[in-house]
Amino acid sequence: MSEKRSSFTGKxxxxxxxxxxxxxxxxxxxxxxxxxxxxxxxxxxxxxILAVTFxxxxxxxxIAIGRKTGQSAIGAFKSLDKRFSFIGVxxxxxxxxxxxxxxxxxxxxxxxxVGFVTGNAANxxxxxxxxxxxxxxxEPVVWFALFIGITALIxxxxxxxxxxxxxxxxxxxxxxxxxxxxVYTICTMDGAMDGVIYYLKPDFSHFSIMTVVAAMGQLFYxxxxxxxxxxxxxxxxxxxxxxxxxxxxxxxxxxxVAFLAGLMIIPAVFSFSGxxxxxxxxxxxxxxxxxxxxxxxxxxxxxxxxxxxxxVLLAALTSSISLMETIVSFLMDNLKLGRKRSCFAVLVFSxxxxxxxxxxxxxWSEVTVLGMQLLDFFDFASNSVxxxxxxxxxxxxxxxxxxxxxxxxxxxxxxxxxxxxxxYVMIRYVAPVCILAILLSSVLNAFGIIKI
Ligand code: TRP
Numbered sequence: 032m033s034e035k036r037s038s039f040t041g042k043x044x045x046x047x048x049x050x051x052x053x054x055x056x057x058x059x060x061x062x063x064x065x066x067x068x069x070x071x072x073x074x075x076x077x078x079x080i081l082a083v084t085f086x087x088x089x090x091x092x093x094i095a096i097g098r099k100t101g102q103s104a105i106g107a108f109k110s111l112d113k114r115f116s117f118i119g120v121x122x123x124x125x126x127x128x129x130x131x132x133x134x135x136x137x138x139x140x141x142x143x144x145v146g147f148v149t150g151n152a153a154n155x156x157x158x159x160x161x162x163x164x165x166x167x168x169x170e171p172v173v174w175f176a177l178f179i180g181i182t183a184l185i186x187x188x189x190x191x192x193x194x195x196x197x198x199x200x201x202x203x204x205x206x207x208x209x210x211x212x213x214v215y216t217i218c219t220m221d222g223a224m225d226g227v228i229y230y231l232k233p234d235f236s237h238f239s240i241m242t243v244v245a246a247m248g249q250l251f252y253x254x255x256x257x258x259x260x261x262x263x264x265x266x267x268x269x270x271x272x273x274x275x276x277x278x279x280x281x282x283x284x285x286x287x288v289a290f291l292a293g294l295m296i297i298p299a300v301f302s303f304s305g306x307x308x309x310x311x312x313x314x315x316x317x318x319x320x321x322x323x324x325x326x327x328x329x330x331x332x333x334x335x336x337x338x339x340x341x342x343v344l345l346a347a348l349t350s351s352i353s354l355m356e357t358i359v360s361f362l363m364d365n366l367k368l369g370r371k372r373s374c375f376a377v378l379v380f381s382x383x384x385x386x387x388x389x390x391x392x393x394x395w396s397e398v399t400v401l402g403m404q405l406l407d408f409f410d411f412a413s414n415s416v417x418x419x420x421x422x423x424x425x426x427x428x429x430x431x432x433x434x435x436x437x438x439x440x441x442x443x444x445x446x447x448x449x450x451x452x453x454x455y456v457m458i459r460y461v462a463p464v465c466i467l468a469i470l471l472s473s474v475l476n477a478f479g480i481i482k483i
Contacts, residue, residue, distance in 0.1 A: 044195070045264065045267070045268050045272055045277060046277050046280050046281060047195060047198060047199065048195060048198075048264065049255075049261070049264050049277070049281045050198070050202070050280075050281050050284050050285065051194060051195065051198035051202075051349045051350075051353070052255045052260060052264075052349070052350060052353040053253065053254050053255045053281055053284075053285040054202065054205075054284070054285055054288050054346055054349075054350075055133075055346050055347055055349065055350030055351075056133060056136050056137070056140070056343075056346070056347050056350065057249070057252045057253040057289075057350075058253055058285065058288040058289040058292055058346075059205075059209075059288070059289075059292045059318065059343055059346065060136060060140075060292075060315070060318050060343075061249060061252065061253070062078075062249060062253060062289035062292055062293055063289075063292050063293045063295075063296040063297060063317060063318060064296075064313065064314055064315060064316075064317040064318065065245050065246075065249055066078075066230065066293045066297065067293075067296070067297050067300060067311040067312070067313075067317060068245075068311060068312050068313075068314065069237070069239075069241060069242045069245045069246070070234065070237030070238060070239075070242050071229040071230050071231075071232075071234065071237065071297065071311075072228075072229065072230060072231050072232040072233040072234055072237075073233040073234055073235060073237050073238045073242055074237075074242055074245070074246055075230065075231070075233070075290070075293070076233045077238075077242055077243055077246040078246040078249065078250065078286075078289075079286070081243075081246055081247060081250050082250055082254075082282055082286050083282070084453065084457055084461070085247070085250065085457060085461075085462050085465070086250045086254050086256065086282060087278060087279070087282055087450065087453070087454075087457075088453065088454045088457035088458050088462060089256050089257065089422055089425065089426075089458075089462070090254060090256060090261055090278045090281070090282065091274055091275060091278050091438065091442060091454060092425060092426075092429045092438050092454075092458060093256065093259075093261035093262050093265060093425070094261050094262075094264065094265035094268065094274050094277070094278065095265060095274055095437075095438040095441040095442055096111065096262050096265060096425075096429070096438070097261065097262035097263060097264060097265020097266040097267075097268070098265040098266060098268050098270070098274070098441060099265075099437070099438075099441045100262075100266065101266050102262075102266055103259065103262060103263040103266055103360070103361075103364075104118075104119045104122040104123065104258075104259025104260075104262045104263065105119030105120065105122070105123065105259075105361070105364070105365065106119070106364075107119070107259075107262050107266070108122075108428075111428065111432075111433060112428060112432055112433075115424065115428050115432075118421060118424045118425070118428075119259065121417055121420060121421055122257075122258050122259030122262075122421055123259070123357075123358070123361045124417065125257070125258040125259075125413050125417050125418060125421070126258055126260075126354045126355075126357045126358050127358055127377075127380070127384075128384075128409055128412060128413040128417070129258075129354060129409075129413050130179075130351065130354045130355055130358065130377075130381050131179075131380075131381045131382075131383075131384035131385035131388060131409070132384075132385060132388040132406050132409045132410060133347075133350070133351055133354065134175055134178045134179040134182065134351055134381060134385055135171070135175045135385050135388045135389050135406060136315070136347070137175070137178035137179075137182075137344070137347045137348070137351055138171060138173075138174030138175035138176075138177065138178045138389075139164075139165070139171070139174065139319060140178075140340060140343050140344050140347055141174050141177060141178050141344055142164065142170070142171070142174045143155065143319060143323070143340050144337065144340035144341055144343075144344050147326070147333060147336040147337035147339075147340050148337045148341075150333065152323065152326060152327060152332065152333035152336055152337075153327060153333075155323040156323040156324045156326070156327035158320070160320075160323070161316050161319045161320045162316070165316070165392040165393065166392060166393050166396075167393060168390075168393045168394055171389045171392070171393070172386065172389050175385055175389055176382060178347075178348075178351070179351070179378060179381050179382060179385065180378070181348065182348060182351040182352055182355050183355065183374050183375075183377070183378040185348070185352050186352055186355045186356050186359055186374055186377075187370065187371065187374040189370070194349050194352055194353075197345055197348075197349060198345075198349050201342055201345040201346060201349070202288075202346075204338075204342050205288070205342040205343070205345075205346060206287075206288065206291065208335070208338060208339050208342060209288070209291040209292060209294075209295050210291060211335075212295045212322075212325060212329075212335070212339070213291060213294040213295040213298070215325070215329055216295065216298050216299045216302065216325055217294075217298050219328075220298070220299065220302040220325075220328070221302055222301050222302040222305060222306055223298035223299065223301060223302040224298070225298075225301050225306055226297045226298030226299070226300060226301030226302065227294070227297075227298050229297065229301065229311075230293055230294065230297040230298065240469075240472050240476075241476075243465075243469060244415060244469050244472065244473045244476075245415075247419070247465075247466070247469055248411075248414035248415045248418065248419075248473075249414070251414060251418040251419070251422060252413075252414050252418070253285055253286075253289060254281070254282065254285055255353075256418070256422065257417075257418035257419070257421040257422040257425070258357075258418065258421065259357070259421075260353070260357055263357065263360075270444050270445060271445050272445055273442075273445045273446050274441070274442045274445065275442055275446075275448055275449060275450065295322075296317060296318055296321050296322065297311075299321045299322070299324070299325050300317065300321050303321065303324055314407070315406065315407070322336070322339070323336065326339075355374075355377055355381075358373075358377050359373040359374055359377055360373075362376060362377070384409075387405045388405050388406040388409060390405070391404045391405030391406050392404070392406070401477045401478065401479075402477075402479075403477075411473075411477065415470075415473045415477075416470070416473070416474060419466050419469060419470040419473075420470065422462070422466050423463055423466045423467055423470065426458050426459070426462045426463040426466065427463060429458050430458045430459035430460075430463065431459070435454065435455045435458055435459060438454070438458075439451055439454070439455070
């Protein structure tokens with residue numbers, strides 16, 4: 032690590048870059064389907080509570096660790112305590128697991144975008160369209176390969192500067208479109224109001240441990256936590272930037288986009304299904320089945336739909352680029368591979384690892400791991416197992432080995448730390464205990480040892 036690290040130009044540069052990585056398919060595709068599946072209002076409530084407590088504390092800790100050590104995850108953990116080096120390695124494995132299936136979904140988005148742009152909107156509104164599309168053997172693979180190929184090209188040419196520029200215009204357009212679609216659905220479609228109530232009003236009878244497991248996995252995923260990425264961002268951050276204020280901004284922005292995405296999708300699901308709750312449990316396909324129907328009803332819907340899917344694609348690309356960049360720089364630093372070779376290696380590996388996720392919906396649809404479809408399995412293994420492990424160990428490291436004071440001092444370099452108390456209690460007591468409980472219950476549940 033002899034090279035001088037570049038740093039963000041200012042506060043806005045840092046917040047934008049972190050938000051660009053955070054806002055992606057996690058917010059628009061994953062959050063709504065989990066909220067629909069795990070109880071609507073109660074999921075939202077649990078998620079919000081976790082975001083302002085856990086999510087906040089973990090993000091502050093990660094950014095502070097990065098800024099304090101000036102290194103990315105592997106180096107940072109090693110320099111803080113040799114015994115914790117292994118966690119840096121797990122941090123590197125997580126994006127390697129996520130990127131392939133993330134790109135499979137990215138491929139779906141691309142297919143839909145091209146469909147809307149080429150005037151195929153009415154067809155896509157058909158109930159059976161999505162199922163028959165992902166059930167094809169080759170086509171989803173082609174779109175997936177295209178998505179990951181574009182990501183690799185951007186990472187290869189190192190044009191990340193372009194990513195910031197794209198984020199700057201994509202995010203506001205995405206937010207405006209989402210609000211517009213949500214308002215349109217709620218105001219014009221029968222039964223949509225029931226969906227709004229389902230989404231906003233916590234119904235404790237829908238609560239189960241799985242609600243918390245899913246909400247926590249989603250929190251890590253959506254805020255790009257527990258995989259070292261915020262440590263890397265922290266290492267680029269200057270000392271005069273307020274870690275606390277930036278974290279709050281990233282967190283609210285990320286949660287805001289997810290919230291709006293839910294408001295756009297869940298009421299529409301209610302309206303089209305006539306309130307049939309079975310429609311809520313669709314899982315990963317929810318957005319792809321629901322939104323084209325909304326666009327089909329809307330005047331000018333094929334244009335709005337095309338614009339919307341272009342924005343979602345850009346959001347997905349900014350995230351996949353950041354995921355791939357993490358892996359590429361890991362290979363460059365640790366295996367001393369050049370940029371070209373690293374990109375190529377990541378591309379080939381991701382293609383291979385993504386194939387099972389694609390085929391899981393077609394020729395390998397009977398193959399399940401622990402009762403899960405292949406894509407769901409990769410999603411589960413990274414979000415509900417590996418990320419909680421990283422988060423737990425980070426809490427132990429910060430809470431007991433370094434002591435919270437180390438992070439608090441780093442935060443206070445740039446001003447008072449208002450939520451110091453909250454941070455202390457979270458990182459030392461509440462977070463590790465809850466994460467451990469949740470990790471155990473989700474693993475035992477997956478292996479069928481307990482039933483939750
Ligand atoms: N937060 C991203 C999303 O919501 C996904 C993600 C998780 C990610 N970890 C990341 C993106 C690291 C970039 C870098 O879609």
